[in-house]
Amino acid sequence: MKVAIVGASGFVGSTLAERLRNRADLEVVPCIHSTGSAGQIARLGISLTPLNLLDRDSVARTVRGCTHVVNCSRGDDEVMLKGLRNLLKACRSARVRRLVHLSSVAVYGDPPSPDSATEDGRAEPDPGSYGWVKLAQDRMVAEAAAAGLPATILCPPNISGVQSGYIEVIVGALLRGELALLEGGRSPCNLVDVRNLAHAIELALVSGPADGRRMLLTDDDPATWHDVVDSLSPLVGNVPISGISRDDLVRLIAAPETPRISLKKSVLHLVSSDVRAALRKDPLWAKVDAALRGGARLLGIRAEDRLRLAVEGPTRVLRGDRAPALNIRLCAQQLRGVVHRCDRARRELGYRPLYTFQQSMAAFRRWYAVFHAWDTPAAPLLKAL
Amino acid sequence: MATTSLNAAEIPTGRRFRLAIVGTGQIGRQSHIPAALASDEVEVTALVDPVVERARQVAREYGIDPVIAPDVTEVLEDIDGAIIATPNHTHGDIAVACLAARKSVLIEKPLAHSYADGLRIVEAARKSGATLEVGYCSRFRNNVLLLKQLLDAGTFGRVRRFVHQAGSAGGWAPMSGYNLDRATAGGGVLVVTGSHFLDRMLYFWGYPDSMEFMDDSEGGPEANCRATFRFSGTGLEGHAIYSKTVFLPSVLVIDTDRGRVVFEDSDESEVVFRPHGESVEQVFRQRNRKRGQEDVFRLQIEDFVRAHCDRRPPLVDGEQGLASMRLVEQLYACRKSMNADWYAGAKPAAIPSALERTTQ
Numbered sequence: 001m002k003v004a005i006v007g008a009s010g011f012v013g014s015t016l017a018e019r020l021r022n023r024a025d026l027e028v029v030p031c032i033h034s035t036g037s038a039g040q041i042a043r044l045g046i047s048l049t050p051l052n053l054l055d056r057d058s059v060a061r062t063v064r065g066c067t068h069v070v071n072c073s074r075g076d077d078e079v080m081l082k083g084l085r086n087l088l089k090a091c092r093s094a095r096v097r098r099l100v101h102l103s104s105v106a107v108y109g110d111p112p113s114p115d116s117a118t119e120d121g122r123a124e125p126d127p128g129s130y131g132w133v134k135l136a137q138d139r140m141v142a143e144a145a146a147a148g149l150p151a152t153i154l155c156p157p158n159i160s161g162v163q164s165g166y167i168e169v170i171v172g173a174l175l176r177g178e179l180a181l182l183e184g185g186r187s188p189c190n191l192v193d194v195r196n197l198a199h200a201i202e203l204a205l206v207s208g209p210a211d212g213r214r215m216l217l218t219d220d221d222p223a224t225w226h227d228v229v230d231s232l233s234p235l236v237g238n239v240p241i242s243g244i245s246r247d248d249l250v251r252l253i254a255a256p257e258t259p260r261i262s263l264k265k266s267v268l269h270l271v272s273s274d275v276r277a278a279l280r281k282d283p284l285w286a287k288v289d290a291a292l293r294g295g296a297r298l299l300g301i302r303a304e305d306r307l308r309l310a311v312e313g314p315t316r317v318l319r320g321d322r323a324p325a326l327n328i329r330l331c332a333q334q335l336r337g338v339v340h341r342c343d344r345a346r347r348e349l350g351y352r353p354l355y356t357f358q359q360s361m362a363a364f365r366r367w368y369a370v371f372h373a374w375d376t377p378a379a380p381l382l383k384a385l
Numbered sequence: 386m387a388t389t390s391l392n393a394a395e396i397p398t399g400r401r402f403r404l405a406i407v408g409t410g411q412i413g414r415q416s417h418i419p420a421a422l423a424s425d426e427v428e429v430t431a432l433v434d435p436v437v438e439r440a441r442q443v444a445r446e447y448g449i450d451p452v453i454a455p456d457v458t459e460v461l462e463d464i465d466g467a468i469i470a471t472p473n474h475t476h477g478d479i480a481v482a483c484l485a486a487r488k489s490v491l492i493e494k495p496l497a498h499s500y501a502d503g504l505r506i507v508e509a510a511r512k513s514g515a516t517l518e519v520g521y522c523s524r525f526r527n528n529v530l531l532l533k534q535l536l537d538a539g540t541f542g543r544v545r546r547f548v549h550q551a552g553s554a555g556g557w558a559p560m561s562g563y564n565l566d567r568a569t570a571g572g573g574v575l576v577v578t579g580s581h582f583l584d585r586m587l588y589f590w591g592y593p594d595s596m597e598f599m600d601d602s603e604g605g606p607e608a609n610c611r612a613t614f615r616f617s618g619t620g621l622e623g624h625a626i627y628s629k630t631v632f633l634p635s636v637l638v639i640d641t642d643r644g645r646v647v648f649e650d651s652d653e654s655e656v657v658f659r660p661h662g663e664s665v666e667q668v669f670r671q672r673n674r675k676r677g678q679e680d681v682f683r684l685q686i687e688d689f690v691r692a693h694c695d696r697r698p699p700l701v702d703g704e705q706g707l708a709s710m711r712l713v714e715q716l717y718a719c720r721k722s723m724n725a726d727w728y729a730g731a732k733p734a735a736i737p738s739a740l741e742r743t744t745q
Contacts, residue, residue, distance in 0.1 A: 034555065034558045035558045035559055035560075035561075035562040035564060035565055036555045036556050036557050036558025036559075036564075037554065037555030037556075037558070038565055039555070039573070039574065039606075039608035039629030039630055040608050040629070040630045042564075042565040042566075042573075042605045042606055042608070043573065043601055043602050043603055043604075043605045043606060043607055043608045043609075044603050044604060044605050045567070045602070045603060045604025045605035046604075046605070048562075048565060050562070162727045162728075163630065163631075165554065165631075168631065168632075195728070355728060355731050356731070359728060359730075359731035360728075362728075362730075362731070363727040363728045363731065364727075366725065366727050366729075367725075367727045370599075370723055370725065371601075371609055371611075371628070371631060371723065372626065372631075372633070373548075373550075373611050373624055373626045376611075376613070376624055377546070377622070377624075378546065378548040378624040381546065381548045381638045381640060381645075382548060382550065382626075382638075384638070384645075385550075385634060385636060385638065
């Protein structure tokens with residue numbers, strides 16, 4: 001087996017590469033896009049292959065000779081869509097025996113449709129969202145599978161475990177008082193440990209139907225937000241955590257009203273300080289602006305202030321903004337309310353999570369303390385930051 | 386405007402310092418070339434890059450018409466000195482070639498990829514009498530100079546402990562990818578990210594008497610590391626944490642017997658002192674703050690040119706660059722692994738036989 005890992009510098013890709021490199025029966029080709037973000041995999045001292053997914057020839061060259069391909073890549077919409085198209089084409093040309101593509105539960109929308117406990121739930125993400133792009137990818141992979149490319153789509157939720165950026169965000173939010181628990185934290189927090197996910201990818205490389213259908217991939221034991229916070233308390237200490245009602249949370253995340261088109265506002269915007277600052281970069285406009293400001297000054301300070309107020313509007317002060325601002329994006333995840341189940345992966349891949357939620361969080365705590373020097377005499381200084 | 390104040394015999398009155406930029410990759414293109422073009426004291430007379438077309442492209446981008454060559458030895462006649470902004474393992478040969486021709490060199494940090502190579506450069510500079518400066522550009526920040534003055538004056542009391550950290554998931558992406566190989570970079574995140582602070586630490590407190598070091602390398606350049614330094618004379622203990630995978634706000638915190646200093650790592654940051662038991666904090670800033678911080682790369686180039694012309698040591702000379710290299714190598718020499726079996730005690734579920742079956 002010769003396995004190309006596209007996106008090997010990322011969290012999942014580097015974990016997978018680290019596991020596979022120890023297997024004597026296969027050769028790994030870790031593909032990276034940027035020399036700047038490949039630190040996690042470069043530390044292994046293995047040979048890395050630069051790969052730009054938008055360069056069709058380069059993709060074809062890299063995939064040629066590989067028997068299996070894992071796609072863990074991320075990027076902007078062009079990389080995700082056009083890049084994947086190039087990768088699928090290269091996989092077909094190279095007749096790879098299996099493509100494992102990483103999707104995301106974001107395809108089910110945010111909040112996800114209530115029937116997305118299983119793979120057959122409605123996938124209706126907001127147009128333009130991350131989930132929307134991932135869904136477009138899933139469809140491309142499914143089409144390629146229908147055309148003969150053996151492909152499996154694994155669909156994880158947020159990824160936990162050692163090095164998890166997602167759990168780090170929760171730690172930061174807890175320390176800064178930015179996380180409020182909805183209804184005591186009873187909502188599900190869907191997670192999969194990165195090692196469980198890497199293990200599932202290994203399985204998907206060689207087993208399962210490869211029919212281009214999505215397969216949810218989670219830890220075995222559903223956790224709640226309370227469980228997550230509780231499991232982090234040995235790390236962060238007894239930080240106060242506020243509660244929040246469903247109504248208040250919904251009100252907080254409600255999208256701000258779209259400003260209406262107003263000719264008056266547009267004209268005032270044109271003469272606002274931001275626009276004038278940009279125009280002043282041109283010497284002619286700088287002179288015009290200086291002359292106008294000179295003229296305004298001749299009217300006296302009060303008249304100049306009134307003019308500025310008319311243009312800029314009054315300074316807005318938000319009321320009741322004394323408590324630490326909540327991380328709305330994180331808090332809003334408690335409204336997702338669905339427990340995604342990995343029954344299909346269990347049945348068709350033979351997937352059994354290697355680690356439980358508690359084991360995963362314990363590993364994260366051990367890693368975090370060492371990598372943030374929280375186990376040194378400097379810890380009080382660092383925590384105060 | 387031509388420089389007339391330069392007084393070295395080598396540069397005729399009325400002529401600017403003729404500068405070569407060796408290496409037109411990320412740091413050369415984004416930082417050194419614009420800084421040189423912004424200075425009244427230098428003229429970029431040569432661009433050197435083994436990929437000549439890249440150098441030509443950079444010349445077009447900046448609207449300049451220098452001599453372009455793949456090797457610095459081809460432009461030595463056209464220059465008074467050179468900025469070396471190439472992968473770390475190439476600094477030595479390029480610098481020695483310049484210094485042998487009595488051309489001054491400003492070398493992007495670190496001085497070299499190893500202490501031995503750094504020593505070779507320093508000895509070549511000693512022999513030639515030309516200027517050797519090392520590009521620890523943060524030393525040109527006003528706020529760094531201010532903090533040094535305040536520490537020396539004992540403004541905050543006796544320093545007991547300090548912590549410096551910096552981290553980002555990704556970051557600087559050199560075109561050559563030399564940073565992905567220990568042999569070419571001379572190390573990992575300690576060299577790429579940490580060496581700026583190591584230089585400043587030596588500047589603030591001198592060379593430590595003992596140290597400990599941990600990193601996560603498994604043969605390649607480490608992505609995460611942490612170091613502890615002890616200064617026996619003063620009882621001072623310091624910690625440094627760097628990451629290429631985890632975001633760590635870039636900041637220096639100094640604990641003293643009278644309070645705590647917080648110094649964020651940026652051009653415009655202030656020195657903030659929070660005395661113990663007081664609800665106020667003292668903020669220190671430069672008097673000329675209205676002007677803001679000038680481009681440190683330009684200040685560095687001008688210091689280099691003046692050191693060359695006045696035959697005086699530059700702000701960060703070869704000896705200081707070599708001390709940083711010695712510290713880096715000493716840290717790596719006492720390296721312990723940060724890696725552990727994080728899942729210790731957790732017995733993985735049995736791996737299904739599908740893998741074994743299908744990989745036979």
